[in-house]
Amino acid sequence: MPRSSSTHSDDAEKFLLAAKRAEIQALERLVGSCELVTTVSDLVHQLQRERGISNIYLVSTGFRFSAQRQEQIQNGRDSEEVFRRLLHNRYLRSGRDESPRDMRLLNSIAYSLHGLDELANLRLHVDAFEVSALESTDAYCRLIAGLLSVVFEAADVADDPEVTRLLVALFNFMQAKEFAGQERAWGAIGFAGCRFDKKLHGRLAQLQDCQRGSLELFVEFSGEAEQTRWQTIEGGEASRDLQRLRQVIAGLKEGEPIASEISEVWYDLATARIDAMHCLEDAMAARLLQVSRKRVAEAQSELGYHYAQLQRMKSTEWTRPPALAVLFDPEVPGLYGSAPSTAVPPLPGKNLAHSLYDLIRSQVAHIHRVSEELEKTRRALTERKLVERAKGILMRSLRLSEEEAYRSMQTRAMEMNLKLADVAEKILQIGGRDGSAGGGTSGSVRPAAETLAEEIR
Amino acid sequence: MPRSSSTHSDDAEKFLLAAKRAEIQALERLVGSCELVTTVSDLVHQLQRERGISNIYLVSTGFRFSAQRQEQIQNGRDSEEVFRRLLHNRYLRSGRDESPRDMRLLNSIAYSLHGLDELANLRLHVDAFEVSALESTDAYCRLIAGLLSVVFEAADVADDPEVTRLLVALFNFMQAKEFAGQERAWGAIGFAGCRFDKKLHGRLAQLQDCQRGSLELFVEFSGEAEQTRWQTIEGGEASRDLQRLRQVIAGLKEGEPIASEISEVWYDLATARIDAMHCLEDAMAARLLQVSRKRVAEAQSELGYHYAQLQRMKSTEWTRPPALAVLFDPEVPGLYGSAPSTAVPPLPGKNLAHSLYDLIRSQVAHIHRVSEELEKTRRALTERKLVERAKGILMRSLRLSEEEAYRSMQTRAMEMNLKLADVAEKILQIGGRDGSAGGGTSGSVRPAAETLAEEIR
DSSP: OOOOOOOOOHHHHHHHHHHHHHHHHHHHHHHHHHHHHHHHHHHHHHHHHHHHHHHHHHHTTTSSSHHHHHHHHHHHHHHHHHHHHHHIIIIISTTOSOSOOOHHHHHHHHHHHHHHHTHHHHHHHHHTTOSOHHHHHHHHHHHHHHHHHHHHHHHHTOOSHHHHHHHHHHHHHHHHHHHHHHHHHHHHHHHHTTOOOHHHHHHHHHHHHHHHHHHHHHHHHSOHHHHHHHHHHHHSHHHHHHHHHHHHHHHOOTTOOOOTTHHHHHHHHHHHHHHHHHHHHHHHHHHHHHHHHHHHHHHHHHHHHHHHHHHHHHSTTOOOOOOOOGGGOTTSOOSTTOOHHHHSOOOTTOOTTSSHHHHHHHHHHHHHHHHHHHHHHHHHHHHHHHHHHHHHHHHHHHOOOHHHHHHHHHHHHHHHTOOHHHHHHHHHHHHOTTGGGTOOOOOOOSOHHHHHHHHHO | OOOOOOOOOHHHHHHHHHHHHHHHHHHHHHHHHHHHHHHHHHHHHHHHHHHHHHHHHHHTTTSSSHHHHHHHHHHHHHHHHHHHHHHIIIIISTTOTTSOOOHHHHHHHHHHHHHHHTHHHHHHHHHTTOSOHHHHHHHHHHHHHHHHHHHHHHHHHOOSHHHHHHHHHHHHHHHHHHHHHHHHHHHHHHHHTTOOOHHHHHHHHHHHHHHHHHHHHHHHHSOHHHHHHHHHHHHSHHHHHHHHHHHHHHHSOTTOOOOTTHHHHHHHHHHHHHHHHHHHHHHHHHHHHHHHHHHHHHHHHHHHHHHHHHHHHHSTTOOOOOOOOGGGOTTSOOSTTOOHHHHSOOOTTOOTTSSHHHHHHHHHHHHHHHHHHHHHHHHHHHHHHHHHHHHHHHHHHHOOOHHHHHHHHHHHHHHTTOOHHHHHHHHHHHHOTTGGGTOOOOOOOSOHHHHHHHHHO
């Protein structure tokens, strides 16, 4: 059985190391994204507070929250300053290599910065009552949506499975928190305006549904520690009081007047919960940084190990054991239909760490492991999104509650012994408007609702 | 309705440009990968010829193809030289920025280079008849498989939809050509050994199936021009003669002797077809380069346009029309449930190319378009892979022919009004061994074959 008698190729060696360095660079960029996400999370939090305060300031034509607003604006400015400085140091200082290669992330940053440039302008409009509470809230929401898209893009380009899971969990938690913030805003508008009409009731209910949806995703992708902390928050007093107040609101009749003072109670309760969410957000961000930095350290020590091994192989005292030659490795698939296992007898005492080939092989295995995990996480996320969107279609076209929509899909999946995602994709195909998710084969021409009803009957 | 009175932020501008530059860099790396693929395709072709020639040389214990072999070895050396030089210039020269950031591509290159280092060694073994035709063929196949993985990785990291489609088509065509080469090798072994046993018949049939499978994928992802050229090849004389010879072989009884001279006829016919395939390969590679370079040029001119626009906005004569402020753009989703369309009347004569915001917006749209297309291509590829693998499971566990397996899946899909891919995924879940593709909900404990048979009954 032939053994390799060829000397190591410098090139093969160089590419082995280049590959590991490429991984390190990618992970360093990832650390950068995680730091970015951390600062974004804080900035979003400050803007959410400013949004809520500005509302009450506007609808009370300046009688309420005037001082708090000035204070909050300053907090916002400080947080924005931190965000901008980070961006400068990380991405705009020339010759930095860990700047992201990702167009989408950079463009979402450009978008957010442009929004921030208009913030001063927005504040002036609020000062002078030149915008309605609704316009102002809308504007803040757009700014925050832009910042959240930065977090989303960061999660989308993450190359590490665990970090990806954490980023997905964090993004959805931030999303939920933003929905909570918008609920607070609508509530404030209702209270301060002393009336809750049907439309407003509907919006509040939907925003509560949206929170549930995002929180489900957060729970699915977050770790146990985070989940426990979240349960503590939802079980806490503020959340329970808020829940009661939510019911009070839901119970109000069309346009039934309500003491505007309660608006501050509402604002404080919602705020207490949102602040608690922000603490958890910070904890997640911290863990994110820790994990991503750990990854870099691991990859660097692996690179060090590679170097050491290669040096040892070159050293004069190094007596090279007969290495298994790649071209004759029975484990490597070769000619189709040849029976490799018999072609070569297993080597006695074959030492896996003693040849360049062994290093390459171990790196191949490493890459394979990582890609598989990442693939799994991504699939889980895609499927979850499909289900969410299908749920939405059912709720709209069949007027089902979120729970009903979900249950009907579940039942259908069990009946047909399909995955929930398969049923969801089917529904999206029929529902049409989201065909992009399906690539629809169903050429049904009947009204979608009809077909849908049948599909999940 | 408020308008932005804020001056442009340099930062937002810088990130807008950084995003476009990031796209250009990514596309330049892509051009690099395409050049790499081109040289790999040539090297693989040379090694395939050397493999076939070496076989006949070995089984005829040096009586046949001795001269051709030396000549072919030289061709191989030349082609390897080109490959190595390209790698050096592109990836190992320091300070080059378009070197790929991709660990997997680099590692597959390291793997291939290591294999090439052992090639000299393999050739010596062949010279001295120290390896059997089977061992030698196996070795060449491993080397080629490594090189093909480089093409696969290149296709996997392509960020452009059209280039991705071309790379996928090319990779599958190269794969098919390699199966054709292995068929040629097994045939040569059979002829030169003057006998075709049952096993050999089976392998040849399977290798022909594998070719069909890869070629289907090639057809699905290639352009019309390539498809037409391919039809011409398969309709051509060499292919038809080869088909006849295939039937002659299939007709041979167990161990029925056959004149070894035919081996050269077989070799020549198979070679003629494979060479024709290689020409088409070259054409595809050329188009690949052309398309990827076009992309870079396009992105660069877009960057130039951005610069020009930004300059114009800064110029003193530039009277800035009231730009739509991002925070007040009704098209940007803001507060959930607010009615944006009514919130702001459409601006009279709003000029879309007249503000930084417009540039950012157009880039957002561009990114969205590209991502969507890419997503579609990737999905098509994944689904195609699922179907291929499910087909394999059915063929193995239910002993169906490829056609039968495919048809049964199709029927099932139509019955259940599902996509073929959904049925495939279902089969993979049941078939178990490929659960990775499903995430299996089916907890069936009965023998897979039974369940499968039922599934597609």
